[in-house]
Amino acid sequence: MTRSSAPGKVYLFGEHAVVYGEPAVPCAIERRARVEVERRDDGHLRVNAEDLSLNGFTVEYGATADSRPDVDVPESLVTAATQYVDGAIEQVRAVTGAEDAGFDVTIESDIPLGAGLGSSAAVVVAAIDAATRELGVTLEPAELAARAYRTESQVQDGQASRADTFCSATGGAVRVEGEDCRSLEAPDLPIVIGFDGGAGDTGQLVAGVRSLREEYDFAADTVEAIGDVVRNGEDALADGDVEEIGRLMDFNHGLLSALGVSSRSLDTMVWAARDAGAHGAKLTGAGGGGCIVALDPTDETETALSFTPGCEDAFRAELTETGVERLE
Ligand SMILES: Nc1ncnc2c1ncn2[C@@H]1O[C@H](COP(=O)(O)OP(=O)(O)O)[C@@H](O)[C@H]1O
């Protein structure tokens, strides 16, 4: 039996635009997905994911004649729920050459699903790491990130960046631009997260931005403008200028909003944070619903968010330098 964990992340700058080759800066946070893997002799895959639910049922599937989860929901929802883990196992079989390897996979996670904190990347990174080690193969973090990226890309119809998976595999703050992935020095930022309890579908939101970008030149310009914000953000990070970082996060949120990926509750939380004196606030990840990230060294933003209608949870997030962690 092997166990690995991998962290979630927030985007300081650059989500969505990173899919089209602009740079982005995500930072790993101390909220992790843990995946336990045990090899099966019969070649089947059985998945127990207690945080993944459909119609209120915990998803447990595989290793039976009918290997579909036993819940009465449309096939498309089942596929959406299971495809990241299935895709991770596909990568494991490909990279080890053990095409008929079977596994029992158990997932536990502190990262809300579909909320922009990178639960998919964390689960995929931890699953690939644990399952390859179960077969006696240990991947370097860069190779692990590359394999995890293939899964995200496949699930998101070929439209994914390497940002989430690289950040989760290596930890810390990273800068990703196309295939160029590197670690970045970042100051210890006072990060506060607000969560509306909801979720957005990353694949659909990415597809929405893609069609806007194809339809309107000014949407393509908006994507490029996000790239400019990120480049300015890198300078502010290098200078440790938290106020400027916040101002640029505000700008980044406005541009994401123009691209149609914010929501009423995300905007409400962003404004609650700004009114409480945060240096800046923006949605994080794909959007549609889920989380915002704000910078505030005081308790004001967390307190204000906890009283904001539509905000289900407000918490401080510690950045972490630890990417994938091998537990057993
Ligand atoms: N704890 C978990 N167990 C099983 N699958 C998970 C878990 N967390 C995330 N996933 C997978 O990741 C998907 C959410 O990923 P995504 O839409 O990219 O949002 P995000 O990465 O922002 O959380 C879920 O639908 C599920 O397929």
Ligand SMILES: C[C@@](O)(CCOP(=O)(O)O)CC(=O)O
């Ligand atoms: C929107 C995007 O830039 C980030 C998605 O992040 P998340 O899955 O919502 O945590 C997509 C990507 O980079 O693949």
Ligand SMILES: [Mg+2]
């Ligand atoms: Mg994701």
